[in-house]
Structure formats: C-alpha cells, structure tokens
Amino acid sequence: MTPEDDAPIDAAAAMRLIHEQQASTVRGLEPDPRVHYWPWGFAWLIGFGVYFLRFSPDGRTIVAMPAWLPLTVLFVLLVAAAVVFGVGSARAYRHVAGESARRGRWYGTAWGLGFFGLSVVIGRVTDSLPPELAGLLWSALSVGLTGALHMAGGAIWLDRTLYRLGVWLTAVNIVGVIAGPGWHALVVSVAGGGGLLVAGALARRRHG
Template structure:
C-alpha cells in the first residue's frame, strides 16, 4: 500500500494536533505578557547566576582573611600567626576572589542574544571588582610612603576593602534590582565604618564575623532566589 496518502483517521488526528491558525494574527495579550515574563526570567537567571558563587567566595575570604589577621598578635591564647603568613593569606584570598568575581561577571553577560547592554554591564561590573581591589592596594602603599603608620594601616586596609565591597553590592542591587544585594551592601558599608571603633586587633574579628557571615547568608538567599527564578522560567516554558 502506498504511503503517499493518509488514512482518514490519521488526517483527522493530524488536524486535531495542528489547528488552523493564521500566522499573521496578533498574539493574545496574556500570551504575549507571559512570553515576555519568561524571557525576562531567563535573562535574569543567566545574569544573576554568578551571584551565589561570588558571595560565598567573599564570605570565605572574609572569614579566612580577616581571621588570619586577627591571629597575628596571638589574639587567641596559645596560637598566633606570623605577620607575613597572615598578610599572605589575606592578600591571596582577596586576589583570588577578586579575579573570580571579574571572570564570573564577564561570563554572565555572554550569550545574551540581542542584549549588548546586558553583556557590557556584566563585563564592566566584573572588571570593576579587580580594578577597585588593585587600586585600594596601590593607594594604601602610597599612603604608607607618605607617612601613614603601620597602626593606621591596620585600620585602613580592612575598612577600605569592606567599604569597596559594600559599594559594589549596592551597585549590583541597583543594576539587577536585587534587594538582598542592596541590603548586604548597606550592611558592609556600615561595618566598614564601625570596625575601627573595636580597636586593634578585635576589629579584624568583627569584620571576619560580621562581614563573612553576612556574605554567606546572602549567598544562601541568592541561591534560593535563583532556583525559584529558574523553576518559574522552566515551568512557563513547559506551559508554552
């Protein structure tokens, strides 16, 4: 029997599966809105996909880096770190996390079709982490050369880096409209200003706990939000 003709039952079934729709007919407003919402969720999930990783990395950096600085002068009885070792741990943590932030920020904007502005924003934001962290180190060196004492440097470096991180998170919250990032940024700016009042070396412990735990909490909240966003986008795609 030739396969060139469909049986009546097959034709009817095919007609049921493919209703006659005019391709030029405008989409239903509700369907258009749902499509736009789904596309927006997809873009947000890609752009914000790096946030939990960065925040967790900075949380660990704060705990390890500032914790190491706190141990320089034997703040914990029976245990102390040599100054070069503690400073090396802090610098290494900041350098690695800054590089990771820059790399993930650049990646976040890639692959977004028709969204050159989003790609530029992600790249600029990621690069700013590295540029800013490096500039603070260079500025600190210049201040030391100009006469800033080692005692004052103990307060400048930690507060400067925490303040910078807070500003960056506030910017991220404004760009991507994420309230947790904005709140975290405000918190970091506040603890950067408050840390020197705890005196040396307790200001390191204060920053390690107040900053590190805040970052880790934000990472968890960001991950939960990201999963909900992706779940909503996936559900909308299946329904569509």
C-alpha cells in the same frame, strides 16, 4: 463538553508553560548566586579570622605565627575567590550581549580601577603610620569600597540583596573601625564574611 469549553483551560495551561520556560531560561543565563557571594564570604571569614588570631587587640597574639602569614593567607584567598567568581560569571554570561553585557563590563572595570587607585593612595601614606593603624587603614578602606560598590551594583540592577549587602558591609566596617585595630578584623571576618554567606544562601533560594 465542546472544544470551545476546553479553550480557556488550554490557554491558561499554555501561558503557565510559557512563563515556566521563560523562568527556566533566565535561571540558565544567570549565574548561581552562590558563585558571586560564597567565594568572597569564605575568603573574608578565614582570611580576616587568621589576621585577628595573629594581630589581636592591644598588640596581643592569640595564635603564634609569622607576621607575614596572615596577609599572605588573606591575599591568596581573595585571589582564589576572584578566579572562581570570574570563571563562573564568564561561563554564565558568555551568551549575553547588549546593554546587560556592557553594564557588567563597566561595573567590573569600576571594581578594578577602584581598588587599584585605593592601593596607590594608601601605599603613599601608610609608611608614616604605626603598623596597627596602617593595617586598619588598608582593611577599612578596602571593605568600605567593597560596600559602596555593592550598593552601586544593587542600584544598577535593582537587586535588593546586593544593595542591602552593601549597606550591611558598610555598617560592619564602621563598627569595626570604631572598635579599633584587631577588633576590626574579627568584626569583618564574622559579620562581613558571614553576611556574604547568608546573602548567597538567600539569593540562591530566590534564584530557584
């Protein structure tokens, strides 16, 4: 066999090596998808679950606890999830610049301004509502905005998992609102938090 006979095989092996190195580089630059989904999934699963146990449908209480505790638990878990996500993303994207970095900054700003504006608007109207409807309004609009922003992120980065998760969270939110106060927290806890955990597992499997 002449050296010329080995050339195609060597070229194919070289191309495979190049593709493997490219894939390895991409994985190294992208954050572990579980950092994006799982902190929020556990926060929703536990936080809204505790809320349901205290503020169940028809004014019932499944587990006796101070009225301030469920919201405190949910808030603390959401802040912890934001910190974990922020630190993980900062470490993964610290070497990324250009258009991708700009998209990430603008998208993150949209989250911050969106929820700030939502808080201001809801804060102006909840005083005139019964407590159970005020709680439903807060949680429903927050989950609704989360679903919309996930769909927007999926469209920006052509990420099917992110977009489908946004659709799922939107559907879950609608079902919860129709079910009414108390039930909404349970639906968001199980189907919303569980959906985030499943999305993280599926994204991780594709991430390799």
